[in-house]
Amino acid sequence: xxxxxxxxxxxxxxxxxxxxxxxxxxxxxxxxxxxxxxxxxxxxxxxxxxxxxxxxxxxxxxxxxxxxxxxxxxxxxxxxxxxxxxxxxxxxxxxxxxxxxxxxxxxxxxxxxxxxxxxxxxxxxxxxxxxxxxxxxxxxxxxxxxxxxxxxxxxxxxxxxxxxxxxxxxxxxxxxxxxxxxxxxxxxxxxxxxxxxxxxxxxxxxxxxxxxxxxxxxxxxxxxxxxxxxxxxxxxxxxxxxxxxxxxxxxxxxxxxxxxxxxxxxxxxxxxxxxxxx
Amino acid sequence: xxxxxxxxxxxxxxxxxxxxxxxxxxxxxxxxxxxxxxxxxxxxxxxxxxxxxxxxxxxxxxxxxxxxxxxxxxxxxxxxxxxxxxxxxxxxxxxxxxxxxxxxxxxxxxxxxxxxxxxxxxxxxxxxxxxxxxxxxxxxxxxxxxxxxxxxxxxxxxxxxxxxxxxxxxxxxxxxxxxxxxxxxxxxxxxxxxxxxxxxxxxxxxxxxxxxxxxxxxxxxxxxxxxxxxxxxxxxxxxxxxxxxxxxxxxxxxxxxxxxxxxxxxxxxxxxxxxxxx
Numbered sequence: 001x002x003x004x005x006x007x008x009x010x011x012x013x014x015x016x017x018x019x020x021x022x023x024x025x026x027x028x029x030x031x032x033x034x035x036x037x038x039x040x041x042x043x044x045x046x047x048x049x050x051x052x053x054x055x056x057x058x059x060x061x062x063x064x065x066x067x068x069x070x071x072x073x074x075x076x077x078x079x080x081x082x083x084x085x086x087x088x089x090x091x092x093x094x095x096x097x098x099x100x101x102x103x104x105x106x107x108x109x110x111x112x113x114x115x116x117x118x119x120x121x122x123x124x125x126x127x128x129x130x131x132x133x134x135x136x137x138x139x140x141x142x143x144x145x146x147x148x149x150x151x152x153x154x155x156x157x158x159x160x161x162x163x164x165x166x167x168x169x170x171x172x173x174x175x176x177x178x179x180x181x182x183x184x185x186x187x188x189x190x191x192x193x194x195x196x197x198x199x200x201x202x203x204x205x206x207x208x209x210x211x212x213x214x215x216x217x218x219x220x221x222x223x224x225x226x227x228x229x230x231x232x233x234x235x236x237x238x239x240x241x242x243x244x245x246x247x248x249x250x251x252x253x254x255x256x257x258x259x260x261x262x263x264x265x266x267x268x269x270x271x272x273x274x275x276x277x278x
Numbered sequence: 279x280x281x282x283x284x285x286x287x288x289x290x291x292x293x294x295x296x297x298x299x300x301x302x303x304x305x306x307x308x309x310x311x312x313x314x315x316x317x318x319x320x321x322x323x324x325x326x327x328x329x330x331x332x333x334x335x336x337x338x339x340x341x342x343x344x345x346x347x348x349x350x351x352x353x354x355x356x357x358x359x360x361x362x363x364x365x366x367x368x369x370x371x372x373x374x375x376x377x378x379x380x381x382x383x384x385x386x387x388x389x390x391x392x393x394x395x396x397x398x399x400x401x402x403x404x405x406x407x408x409x410x411x412x413x414x415x416x417x418x419x420x421x422x423x424x425x426x427x428x429x430x431x432x433x434x435x436x437x438x439x440x441x442x443x444x445x446x447x448x449x450x451x452x453x454x455x456x457x458x459x460x461x462x463x464x465x466x467x468x469x470x471x472x473x474x475x476x477x478x479x480x481x482x483x484x485x486x487x488x489x490x491x492x493x494x495x496x497x498x499x500x501x502x503x504x505x506x507x508x509x510x511x512x513x514x515x516x517x518x519x520x521x522x523x524x525x526x527x528x529x530x531x532x533x534x535x536x537x538x539x540x541x542x543x544x545x546x547x548x549x550x551x552x553x554x555x556x
Contacts, residue, residue: 002292011289012297014280014381019290019360021422022300053423054430078368082297085426090356090385092422092429092453103292107368131409132445136423143421144299144370145331145414148363151370152332167410175370 002105003070006062016101018084021092022142024101025049026082030238030272031106034073038237038270039064041200046083049139055085056100063102070104076272078107078238082142110238117262120245120254121160123234126150126175129167130195138198147175160242161234166195171221177234177242178202180216182255183225188217201235204270205261212264214257231255240271280383281348284340294379296362299370300420302379303327307357308516308550309384312349314357316515316548317342319478324361327417333363334378341380348382354550356385356516362420388516395540398523398532399438401512404428404453407445408473416476428453438520439512444473449499455512455520456480458494460533461503466495479513482548483539490542492535509533518549 002010017023027046029036036042043060050057063081071079082103088095128150136143150164161174172190173179178199180189189206192198209215231252232244243258245251265271280288295301305324307314314320321338328335341359349357360381366373406428414421428442439452450468451457456477458467467484470476487493509530510522521536523529543549 004292010291012292012294013288014282014290014360014383016290016297017426019294019297019362020304020420021426022420023423023426026298053427082292084297090388092425094426094430096433105292110368128413129411131411131414133407133409133424135406135427136409141423142298142300143423145301145419145421146411147370148295148299148301148372149331149413152372155374 015087024084024142029079031074031077031079032272034071036079038200076109080105116242120243122246123244124159124162125248126153126162126164130164130172132166132194137194138192140197150175169223172196174234177236180233181229182231183228188219190221191218200237233258293365302362302420304360309352309355309357310550312351316478354387358383394520398521400524401522402437402440403526404431404440404442408442408450410444410472415472416470418475425453447501450474452512455514458511459507460509461506466497468499469496478515511536
């Protein structure tokens with residue numbers, strides 16, 4: 001189902017700037033027992049994105065009410081919020097006082113095999129690069145062709161995610177996930193000041209270092225450093241943490257830190273207990 | 279009005295990938311007497327974009343019929359065609375056999391002052407860069423936030439267009455137009471293998487060099503070369519050619535080549551006679 005500006009609807013105007021230009025943002029929430037997880041974190045990222053794009057800050061109470069109506073007691077699923085600059089006058093120029101379009105839609109929980117949490121995933125390297133753009137990096141905007149083209153590179157169901165490097169050859173992220181790697185015994189995640197999306201799980205792990213006790217640096221990951229990766233995992237709001245068992249041609253060893261971090265996330269309530277490495 | 283997959287409609291699905299990810303392409307035609315100008319050139323660019331994005335090639339006869347229905351004898355106006363990957367399963371992965379969404383919409387002719395053709399425009403430099411991405415450069419895809427953010431930089435009605443450089447500082451194009459500059463007596467236009475859109479007018483001028491007799495090179499334009507620009511113009515399918523009378527802080531002299539090229543375009547039927555420099 002979908003709610004458009006609060007009303008049950010399957011209809012977006014062909015003049016909506018979300019469609020015309022990808023002029024907007026989105027958030028993807030895991031839903032458990034009718035509740036979108038990590039709500040405050042998602043809303044903070046959305047607000048930050050609105051600031052970047054010059055979109056009006058949405059009213060938090062309206063969003064909360066509409067999210068609850070869209071979830072409607074859904075025991076387990078996904079909620080997507082899309083926020084666009086709405087309908088404006090023709091051309092790229094944004095109206096000075098735009099009236100945003102809010103779209104909430106719910107979706108079935110994806111039927112990923114439990115082994116992806118328990119044993120880990122097969123992670124490939126994609127050829128499609130991520131462009132570098134400091135003004136668009138980090139936020140979850142609607143311009144996602146780079147991810148679509150990367151995800152179109154493979155259809156082997158035994159490959160679960162693809163890594164993208166930026167146009168200078170630095171490894172940035174998965175097509176739908178953030179990457180964490182352990183090199184020389186130290187965890188890090190690529191910094192996202194030029195490309196990529198600052199994921200909710202990624203930020204939870206970075207913010208929680210004092211609590212979970214595993215130091216994680218934000219730093220550049222050159223492609224040339226990949227052979228030295230000892231362990232890795234990817235994160236997003238739906239999957240939580242997936243350990244990586246194969247990175248390109250490299251077999252990686254299981255690492256207990258993945259389980260420890262997954263338990264931390266579950267305790268924080270940003271993923272559901274079912275999504276921790278068993 | 280708008281036609282969605284051939285039917286009069288104001289309704290796009292909230293699940294359309296054009297909205298979810300900007301997963302699609304568009305074309306903007308000038309319309310005169312019910313006819314979209316430069317139809318074949320637009321369709322060739324669209325087909326090229328479909329190849330890049332892995333979209334099915336649209337049926338030319340269907341598009342022609344729907345364009346005629348949308349224009350419906352419109353004496354003077356704009357026709358936009360948006361082609362998206364349609365509705366697919368959730369996530370970035372494109373369906374192997376997508377069913378595209380076709381949207382034709384018509385719009386009023388913009389009321390630009392005639393002096394923009396006769397005297398020329400005031401062209402500013404934008405701070406928002408264009409990212410570099412060889413796989414997306416050149417095609418007219420729906421991921422246009424870089425243009426939206428650039429166009430949001432000014433609201434002075436005496437500034438008519440803004441130039442964008444790529445993230446390496448090379449001048450690429452206007453927010454909605456291609457750029458041509460004369461340096462040391464020779465015309466050139468920035469090459470678009472990393473950023474920008476290969477405009478229909480731009481390509482007509484490049485293809486027509488033997489006919490119009492004015493050589494035009496495709497070459498990199500470093501920002502440092504801008505002070506040596508003697509004359510300039512910008513192009514798109516709606517405006518045809520606008521001479522540049524002011525480039526940033528530089529006053530430029532009128533150049534007869536602009537008028538000559540505008541007459542060539544009118545003779546080719548890619549712009550209407552009203553849009554030549556008088």
